[in-house]
Amino acid sequence: MHFNIKVLTLILFLFFSKPIFSQVKINNNFRSPIGIPIALSGNFGELRSNHFHTGIDIKTNGTINYKVYSIESGYVSRINISHWGYGKAIYIDHPNGYTSVYAHLDHFPEKIEKIIRKEQYNLKTETLTYYLDSLAIKVEKGEVIAYSGNTGGSSGPHLHFEIRETISEHPVNPQLFNFDISDNKSPVIEKLKLYVFDNKDFSPNFKEKYFNLIRKENQFFLKYDSVISLKKGFFGFGLKAFDNYDNSNNKCGIYSIEMLVDGQLKYELFFDEIDFETNREINIHKDFKAYQNKREKTHKLFIHPKNDLQIYNRELGNGLLCFKDTLQHKIKILVKDLNKNSSELNFYVQNELPKSCDNYLGNSKPFINKFYSLDSQMVITIDSNSLFDNVVIEPVIKETFILLKTKLSQLNLILFWQLN
């Protein structure tokens, strides 16, 4: 038995604020957290499942127990021992207002291990999050504070390293500091995606299409035609792109994306800072379906009304486009890393027929949280704020459930469903 349920909307409070940094290197005197040249297998802002990566992943030659150094003097403010997530991790607060975080560690020097053992004994637990005051463990710049490892949710030995603004706990892009990370390669733009909407309301019935690209050095073009012909009014773009560093082959994330329409900046994304509170909204920033189905990491170059991530230049609007005329309009998409390398994609868009761009329907439909099956035998309830976007849900009742159906039909309960 199948039935479709359509149109779920939810209302979130939107909070927009201006970014703090944007490509300005931050004055500091940090040293490297490791004694070998920094080679990255992951960088800041990379699209992961359910989060933007909040640090850099430093390669450790496939082994563990490299010495990990405090990047600056300070004190140990937190130690985390866990079987998942950051694994064994240490946080150092520095006098300049930043906290450095070192994760997936193997073990700590005896001076620190002793304090951990005491706390584990006191709490009668192996795993803990231990907050320490500024007098408990002071450290010097360059002091060994740990040994690298592969603990927690790590899929191979490496050092996950973060810098956070101490007061807000917001992770800041470590490449805004003066670490020596060699990168002379410009970002690679792999695919362009076009999303066509019925209206400004980001209706769930949008159409999408991929465009393959060709490359000449750091210039990218559409493979088959330089003009995209448009049948409907409202549209937006998605971009699959990555960046490489000089001393590793891993596909890392890009730093920024800018979209110019007829020479005017219409969208800007950059990874200076991430807020843990909104980090899960990556699922409305990236093309979620493409990620779930093919692990494709596609940045959407338009901002959904329910998206309150602070990684965009919000003054430019939401990135959704619409032209009334049938002229060719030039689109330039610039992709940059933090080492002054950039790539660009140039093409044109053109309406087949003149369009209206004012069919604005509003985006504040009430959130409907009760849905009945076609035979009214079942009701499904969903908490508000459970979903980011309009979505078509197709619950599938499993055989085991059919046997129980009559008994449970009165309950406001969802038992089994699958999202298509």
Ligand SMILES: [Zn+2]
């Ligand atoms: Zn990491």
